[in-house]
Amino acid sequence: MIGTGIKRGTAELAVLSVLEHGPLHGYEMAHRIEQQTKGALRFTLAALYPMLYRMEQRGWIRGAWETSSSGRRRRCYRITPVGKKRLSPLRREWAELFGALRRLTKVSNA
Amino acid sequence: MRDWEALVEGHLTGFALEPAESADVIAELAAHLAETCEELRKQGMAEEEAVRRTLSQVEDWKKLTRLIQTARTKENIMTNRVKQFWLPSLLTLLLSMGLLALIQVFGPNPWLVARKSGWSLVAPVAVVYLPWLLALPLIGALGAFLSYRSGGSQRAVFSSILFPVLPYLVFFLIGLPMIIILNHHIAHNIMFSALFVGFFGWVLAPGAALLAGGQLAKIFLSRRLDSRRIASN
Numbered sequence: 001m002i003g004t005g006i007k008r009g010t011a012e013l014a015v016l017s018v019l020e021h022g023p024l025h026g027y028e029m030a031h032r033i034e035q036q037t038k039g040a041l042r043f044t045l046a047a048l049y050p051m052l053y054r055m056e057q058r059g060w061i062r063g064a065w066e067t068s069s070s071g072r073r074r075r076c077y078r079i080t081p082v083g084k085k086r087l088s089p090l091r092r093e094w095a096e097l098f099g100a101l102r103r104l105t106k107v108s109n110a
Numbered sequence: 111m112r113d114w115e116a117l118v119e120g121h122l123t124g125f126a127l128e129p130a131e132s133a134d135v136i137a138e139l140a141a142h143l144a145e146t147c148e149e150l151r152k153q154g155m156a157e158e159e160a161v162r163r164t165l166s167q168v169e170d171w172k173k174l175t176r177l178i179q180t181a182r183t184k185e186n187i188m189t190n191r192v193k194q195f196w197l198p199s200l201l202t203l204l205l206s207m208g209l210l211a212l213i214q215v216f217g218p219n220p221w222l223v224a225r226k227s228g229w230s231l232v233a234p235v236a237v238v239y240l241p242w243l244l245a246l247p248l249i250g251a252l253g254a255f256l257s258y259r260s261g262g263s264q265r266a267v268f269s270s271i272l273f274p275v276l277p278y279l280v281f282f283l284i285g286l287p288m289i290i291i292l293n294h295h296i297a298h299n300i301m302f303s304a305l306f307v308g309f310f311g312w313v314l315a316p317g318a319a320l321l322a323g324g325q326l327a328k329i330f331l332s333r334r335l336d337s338r339r340i341a342s343n
Contacts, residue, residue: 026138027145044167045142049135050177057182065134075138 011051012060013094014041016087019061019079026052026075052077060086112147112161114140121171126179126263135178143167194262199273202253202320206274209249210242217241223311236311246316247323249274254324258331271324278312 018024018032029052030043055061060083063075079087118140125132143164150160168174214220217239224235253270262270286305 025141027142045139045146046168046170046174046177049139049142050174050181053135053178053181072141073137074141075134 010041010094011043011047012055013087013090015051015055016060016079016083016090019077019083020087023076023078025066025077029077055083059083112144114144114147118143121168122175122178124175127182131182135182193260194257194266195269198253198256198260198262198270201256202249202270203274203276205249205252206242206246206316206320209245210239213239213242223307236307238311238315243315243319246274246319247326250320250322250324251327253320254327255331258328267324267328271320272317274320275313275317278316282309282313 014033014037015029018029018036024032026045026048030045030048034042052061052063056063056077059080061077062080063077065073066076067073115136118136122132122136122139125135127135146167147160147164150163151157155163218241221238221240222235223238250271253273254267257267257270282305286308290302290305
């Protein structure tokens with residue numbers, strides 16, 4: 001399992017990455033992230049929604065109410081152009097961090 | 111079928127968001143919980159266990175309320191401060207000053223309160239504009255209404271109500287004492303009693319009038335909000 005501090009930092013990247021492929025509502029988003037990371041990143045309701053609202057305030061994502069075929073109303077989130085712009089530097093920063101950590105652990109193991 | 115919205119609403123108490131925004135958050139969290147529970151039921155879990163597992167997603171509802179509140183308002187803090195404090199305060203100040211100026215020009219003569227010696231008045235003389243004083247509760251109520259409606263805290267509402275007396279307070283706490291210290295030609299006993307009379311006439315009495323109207327408006331608004339909440343339950 002990945003520690004809480006790292007998770008918090010990667011959470012925004014995870015949300016933006018899954019939304020890049022299409023709009024999702026909160027439950028689907030949490031489910032998709034958990035599946036794609038094989039359970040390494042798991043969002044509870046308490047962790048997910050404050051983050052989604054914060055990202056919405058920043059203009060990275062936009063939520064809108066939609067009614068599903070089963071008649072259930074759900075709030076679907078889409079990535080905005082601002083969010084798309086934010087995604088590439090975020091990816092680069094995390095790739096750099098993980099690259100640095102890989103190099104560090106290789107050196108330590110040598 | 112479990113009423114998830116009622117459950118979430120019961121837990122998320124003390125939201126200082128607009129009622130519509132608050133209802134949106136409640137509906138969204140309730141939909142998430144309902145879906146989680148349904149999924150667990152589909153996996154063959156007994157209802158009671160599924161509900162317990164669903165609810166275990168939130169360990170501390172108070173913390174969640176605070177986090178959502180912060181997430182939805184923190185980024186917008188300047189806008190909120192403007193809506194909840196600066197706008198109501200400056201509007202009440204403008205109305206209060208404008209009304210006083212109009213009354214001084216077009217209104218009846220002020221009421222002069224002072225000791226009398228024969229036919230003349232003895233300093234200090236309190237100048238009271240009664241129509242202005244009587245209109246201040248309405249201005250206080252307006253300040254409270256604007257700040258409360260925008261989700262202002264107790265402090266923001268209180269400050270918006272009393273903001274119009276702030277210039278007088280500054281004058282009597284800083285300006286007049288400076289004059290007393292620097293001016294040696296006027297008897298100090300007159301200046302000190304003038305300070306007291308002026309403070310009463312321009313700060314305490316208008317402040318009390320503003321506060322009376324503002325507090326009444328606040329009580330009325332909070333009762334209306336409570337009755338709406340009860341109706342929606």
